[in-house]
Amino acid sequence: MRDSPGKHTPYFELLEAQDKPGCPICRMINRATDRYLDSLLYEAVLDPDVRAKTKATHGFCADHVEMLGERPGRALGIALIYRDIIRAAADAADRPTPPSGKLLDTLRGKNRPGALAADSLRHDQACPACLIGREAEVNYTSLMLAHIEDPEFHAAYAAGEGICLPHLIAVLERAGTEEEVRAIVGPQVVRYRHMLSELDEFIRKRDHRFRHEPMGEEGDVWLRAMNAVVGGAGWGLTARSGGRRTNPLER
Numbered sequence: 310m311r312d313s314p315g316k317h318t319p320y321f322e323l324l325e326a327q328d329k330p331g332c333p334i335c336r337m338i339n340r341a342t343d344r345y346l347d348s349l350l351y352e353a354v355l356d357p358d359v360r361a362k363t364k365a366t367h368g369f370c371a372d373h374v375e376m377l378g379e380r381p382g383r384a385l386g387i388a389l390i391y392r393d394i395i396r397a398a399a400d401a402a403d404r405p406t407p408p409s410g411k412l413l414d415t416l417r418g419k420n421r422p423g424a425l426a427a428d429s430l431r432h433d434q435a436c437p438a439c440l441i442g443r444e445a446e447v448n449y450t451s452l453m454l455a456h457i458e459d460p461e462f463h464a465a466y467a468a469g470e471g472i473c474l475p476h477l478i479a480v481l482e483r484a485g486t487e488e489e490v491r492a493i494v495g496p497q498v499v500r501y502r503h504m505l506s507e508l509d510e511f512i513r514k515r516d517h518r519f520r521h522e523p524m525g526e527e528g529d530v531w532l533r534a535m536n537a538v539v540g541g542a543g544w545g546l547t548a549r550s551g552g553r554r555t556n557p558l559e560r
């Protein structure tokens with residue numbers, strides 16, 4: 310067992326998340342991005358430098374825009390950020406875009422009027438909330454691994470919903486010893502085997518000969534199987550929490 314780092318708030322949050330619907334790592338990433346967006350939107354109202362940054366990234370990606378739609382309390386910050394972006398887009402689209410004059414650009418089609426106009430609207434910077442999410446992903450996969458052999462943590466992990474397939478891969482990629490691999494994989498394989506029996510049962514009951522049999526806990530396993538493979542905060546993995554999404558910030 311490697312030296313366990315001290316147990317601080319992130320550890321206890323990750324421990325607590327084992328028992329909640331969906332992958333605990335996805336949940337913690339969601340929480341970290343939500344906290345970041347909350348303070349960013351607050352600052353955006355007061356600080357034009359913050360808005361200069363979000364203007365350069367064209368705000369946020371589609372996933373985080375969806376997340377922001379659930380944050381009506383920060384609507385002013387969002388309006389200020391997107392006013393800057395929409396204004397810049399209107400100005401750029403309205404501005405004549407002269408060809409570069411370079412033969413190579415002409416040969417590559419970069420001097421076509423449409424390509425020039427498209428270029429003036431394009432940006433190449435990552436969504437800032439995604440960057441925070443990636444950082445949180447690294448931190449929480451490392452934290453999970455650092456404590457996986459700790460009896461208290463391992464018991465919570467074994468009894469919990471389990472991790473999504475992308476995070477199973479991410480944690481395993483960092484595992485250095487056989488014991489760590491076993492501690493991660495063991496409970497997860499048990500969960501996969503159980504899910505497989507639920508899928509078999511679901512499929513059996515869809516056969517016309519057995520259609521009269523009522524569905525049990527396996528009734529929404531088709532949803533939970535997708536959640537298990539793709540991940541996502543609050544998307545349930547066991548019959549206990551169900552396959553529909555519960556708000557990961559509420560429970």
Ligand SMILES: [Zn+2]
Pocket residue numbers: 332333334335336472473474475476540541
């Ligand atoms: Zn996950």
Ligand SMILES: [Zn+2]
Pocket residue numbers: 369370371372373436437438439440
């Ligand atoms: Zn994003």
